[in-house]
Structures are given as C-alpha cells and as structure tokens.
Amino acid sequence: MGNPQRGRVYRRCACRDTAGRQLGARCPKLAGSTHGRWTFAVDLPSLDGRRRTRRRGGFASRTDAQAALGKVLEYERTGIVTDDKQTIADYLTTWLRTKALTLKPTTVARYHDYVTKDLIPALGTTRLDTLSHHHVALFIGNQLASGRGPVTLRRCVATLSSALTDAVRQRRLAHNPARYALVPRPPKYEPTCWSPIEAAKFLRYCHEHDDPLADLYEIIIGTGLRKGEALALHWHDIHLDDHVAFVRHTLSNINNTTPILTTPKTKNSRTWIGLSDRVVTALQHQRLRQPGRDLVFSRRDGNPLRPEYVLHHFHQLTAAAGLPKIRVHDLRHFAATTMLNSRVPLAVIFRAMRHSTLSTTTEVYGHLLRHVAHDAADVIANALDTADAARQTEGDHTATT
Structure with missing residues (x-):
C-alpha cells in the first residue's frame, strides 16, 4: 500500500467562547452538522530549512479542501515553491x-x-x-x-x-497560463515604398530648398539605417576616408517625451556599415552645416533631435514635394527593395540591413522575391537542357563513328 497523503482536512468555525477566544475546530456545533467551513493543514519546508505549518481554510466542502491540499503536495513533490498569499x-x-x-x-x-x-x-x-x-x-x-x-x-x-x-x-509556477493565449493577429503591415524616381525627386526637392534635414534623409535612404540609428550617429564613429561608419547607438523616447541613447535593436545591428560616395558627400555637407558637435544631427544646443519632429518634418516635405505619404522607416524599406530589385543576393541584403536572422529578411521582403523563384526555376531548366544537349551531341558522335 502507498503512503497515506500528508496533512489533515477538518472543519472549523469562527465561533468564540465566553472569554472571546475563537473555538475553531473545538466548537460543539461542528459535530454532525454543516456548521463551519473546511480547512487543511500540512507541514512544508521553508527557505530557511525549517518546516512550517501551512493552514488554509474557507472551503465549502471536504472535497475542495482535499483538492487544495493535493495541489500543495504536488507542487512540493515537483519542486515548485508556492506562496499562495502572493497576488x-x-x-x-x-x-x-x-x-x-x-x-x-x-x-x-x-x-x-x-x-x-x-x-x-x-x-x-x-x-x-x-x-x-x-x-x-x-x-x-x-x-x-x-x-x-x-x-x-x-x-x-x-x-x-x-x-x-x-x-x-524560478519554480514558482508549474506552467505559464498566458503562453498559448489567443490574441487576434493584426493585419500585416505592407510597407509603402517609393520608386527610385520618387526618392530621387524627394532628395532633389530637399537639397534645392536647402532643408536642414536633407542630409539626414539622404543618409537613411543611402544606408538603410533605422531613424533612431541615424539620429544617434556620432562623428567619432564615422570614417569618411574609409567610407564606413560604426552603428553604436540608437535614439529612443521614454514615454514619447524623453530622448535617450540606447544600444541598437538587435545584436547584429551594432556593426560597421558601408558608405557610398553620395552618403559621404552628405556627411561632409552636414559637418560644414553643424561644426564642432559630437552628434552628426542635433539641435542648436547639441541635444539630439526629437524623433517625432523628424517624422513631422518629413511629412511636411513629402507633401510639399507632391509625393505619396510614407513613414520615415519606409525609407529603410526603400533601400532594401532597391537592392532586391537589382538582384543583390539575399544574404548580402541581410548583412546590409543588419537583421537578427536571415529569416527576418525573408519574412519582411518575401513578397518581393518573385524574381528569385523564377531564377531558381530557370537554373534547373537550363541544367536539364544542357544535359539533354550534351547527350544528343554524344549520340550523334556515336552514330557517326
């Protein structure tokens, strides 16, 4: 026979004697009636190594109290430390x-x-x-x-x-009740991307009007940097002669009010990026526009630009240039789609965009990879056609011999 379950289950009440002391399980009304509520008590080990009695009451039936006791003992058996008073x-x-x-x-x-x-x-x-x-x-x-x-x-x-x-x-719970919660999935955002003609028109408009943020948008479009990463660029991380820059920080907002420099979005985001001649020219122009500052782009007092201002100003320029309204982040998508449409290998785009995994690149831009499917099918067909042609040539040679 197995060992009997530890602990005990009993009925008690809140009645008091003439001295005002609670009778608990000693109340005479408990015998043979429905008076009182059910309680369980069991000795359990504590963090200090001592065994302490856990007593919990208020159950409507013996069955309920036994079930609660069984749960406590099951948690003890599996090594889960419970605190049934913690909310x-x-x-x-x-x-x-x-x-x-x-x-x-x-x-x-x-x-x-x-x-x-x-x-x-x-x-x-x-x-x-x-x-x-x-x-x-x-x-x-x-x-x-x-x-x-x-x-x-x-x-x-x-x-x-x-x-x-x-x-x-931490062995506080046996399972996570929220792990498989069903939450409606929002519609997948499909980024709106400008064409190269539209992007060139926007940059041309910014430079013709000598807009103070023209070089910022030029750099985002030319590198695919995230907005926060571009706003957090420091001059000591940029090497114009070598056409490279190191992405070390990103600018974020706490509660949409307090700008703060933090680490980039992912581990792969913190790395070197290449700079085209066009981007180098924009950086050289920005250095002349704002000399003697640590941040590449900043306000007059040297503090970072506010991300919401950059977005609002971008929308003003977009409307003035007569172009479709998009997000600043969509300029990053423009950089990626331009590379994709130019048949740049996906692995190269993954490195250039500094995604956490290659699957992220595929997931975000998979709808633009139709040419890859066609290229793959053509490669297979060409291989088969080449093999057939070689066999036909070999057959003709044998017949001639």
Missing part, C-alpha cells in the same frame, strides 16, 4: 523592479505602462498560483470588447507571458 499585483511589481536592472529604459517604460495600467487593474487581486488560462482569456475578451487595438493587446499579453515564464523558471 499578481505583488509578483508583477517585484518582477518589473528586477527586469529594470537588465532591460533598456524604453522597454522598462513600456512594460511599466502595461503592468500598472492594464494587468494589475484587471488581474492584480488574483493569487499568482491560481492564475489560469481562463483568467487570461477573460482579460483578452474584455480588452477587445472595450475597443483595445490588437497590436497593443498582443504586446500587453506578451508582457504578462514574459513575467509568467520567469515564474516558471
């Missing part, structure tokens, strides 16, 4: 404070907004060890019903999932 609010607050030590300030600010404005108000009072997939699904449903956008909602749920994954790693 989601307590856990997320502690998690956020810990993540702030390793994440970018911009990421921490975004997580902080999701945690304090969305997750804690909706799930904060729920105990961490009782959080279920149903809680998460209900949260998603309520958010969608209130008109929350799918992009923001996906990021919010991803934040919760990241926090709960850490709880699983």
Whole structure:
C-alpha cells in the first residue's frame, strides 16, 4: 500500500467562547452538522530549512479542501515553491523592479505602462498560483470588447507571458497560463515604398530648398539605417576616408517625451556599415552645416533631435514635394527593395540591413522575391537542357563513328 497523503482536512468555525477566544475546530456545533467551513493543514519546508505549518481554510466542502491540499503536495513533490498569499499585483511589481536592472529604459517604460495600467487593474487581486488560462482569456475578451487595438493587446499579453515564464523558471509556477493565449493577429503591415524616381525627386526637392534635414534623409535612404540609428550617429564613429561608419547607438523616447541613447535593436545591428560616395558627400555637407558637435544631427544646443519632429518634418516635405505619404522607416524599406530589385543576393541584403536572422529578411521582403523563384526555376531548366544537349551531341558522335 502507498503512503497515506500528508496533512489533515477538518472543519472549523469562527465561533468564540465566553472569554472571546475563537473555538475553531473545538466548537460543539461542528459535530454532525454543516456548521463551519473546511480547512487543511500540512507541514512544508521553508527557505530557511525549517518546516512550517501551512493552514488554509474557507472551503465549502471536504472535497475542495482535499483538492487544495493535493495541489500543495504536488507542487512540493515537483519542486515548485508556492506562496499562495502572493497576488499578481505583488509578483508583477517585484518582477518589473528586477527586469529594470537588465532591460533598456524604453522597454522598462513600456512594460511599466502595461503592468500598472492594464494587468494589475484587471488581474492584480488574483493569487499568482491560481492564475489560469481562463483568467487570461477573460482579460483578452474584455480588452477587445472595450475597443483595445490588437497590436497593443498582443504586446500587453506578451508582457504578462514574459513575467509568467520567469515564474516558471524560478519554480514558482508549474506552467505559464498566458503562453498559448489567443490574441487576434493584426493585419500585416505592407510597407509603402517609393520608386527610385520618387526618392530621387524627394532628395532633389530637399537639397534645392536647402532643408536642414536633407542630409539626414539622404543618409537613411543611402544606408538603410533605422531613424533612431541615424539620429544617434556620432562623428567619432564615422570614417569618411574609409567610407564606413560604426552603428553604436540608437535614439529612443521614454514615454514619447524623453530622448535617450540606447544600444541598437538587435545584436547584429551594432556593426560597421558601408558608405557610398553620395552618403559621404552628405556627411561632409552636414559637418560644414553643424561644426564642432559630437552628434552628426542635433539641435542648436547639441541635444539630439526629437524623433517625432523628424517624422513631422518629413511629412511636411513629402507633401510639399507632391509625393505619396510614407513613414520615415519606409525609407529603410526603400533601400532594401532597391537592392532586391537589382538582384543583390539575399544574404548580402541581410548583412546590409543588419537583421537578427536571415529569416527576418525573408519574412519582411518575401513578397518581393518573385524574381528569385523564377531564377531558381530557370537554373534547373537550363541544367536539364544542357544535359539533354550534351547527350544528343554524344549520340550523334556515336552514330557517326
């Protein structure tokens, strides 16, 4: 026979004796009646090595109390350390404070907004060890019903999932209830790209009007840099004679108000890039426009340009030049699509765009790779035709012999 389950299940109440002391399990009304509520008690090891009694009550039936006791013992058997008094609010607050030590300030600010404005108000009072997939699904449903956008909602749920994954790693939870949450996928953004004629027209308009940001847009178009990376360029990272520059920083906004220099988006983003003669000329012109400053592009006081100003000014120039409205980031897409349409190998474009993986390049620009499919099919056909021609030549030679 197996060992009996540890712990005990019993009924107790809140009645008190004449001295005001709680009777608990000693109340005479408990015998043979439905008086009181069910409780379990069990000795469990603690972090200091001592065994302490965990007693939890308020269950409507013996079955409920036994199920709760069984869950506690199962957690103990699998090495999960439970704290059934810790709420989601307590856990997320502690998690956020810990993540702030390793994440970018911009990421921490975004997580902080999701945690304090969305997750804690909706799930904060729920105990961490009782959080279920149903809680998460209900949260998603309520958010969608209130008109929350799918992009923001996906990021919010991803934040919760990241926090709960850490709880699983720390042996606080047996599984992550948010891992397989179903959130509607937003429509895939299809970047709008200018043609080379349109891009050339835009740059020509900027230079003809001697726009102060003309060289910035010239560099983004000519290198495929992200907007934040271009705004964070320092002169000591640029080597004009060698036609190269090192991407060391990116400019980000905390809560859309405070510009800050952080590391680039991915590990592959922090690397050397090549500079064309046209880009070198733009940098030389910018040095003459703003001499004696550390940042290549800055305000008069030397502080970084605000990303929202750069975008707003770009839209003004685009309208004035009579061109379709696009994002500044779409200038990066223009650089990539121009290389693709010029039959530059995908591996070279991957390096030039500094994506994290080659699959990222394929995913973003896969819809533009039809010529690659045709080229591949032509290669196979040409190989077969060459083999047939060689065999035919060999057959004719044999017949002649």
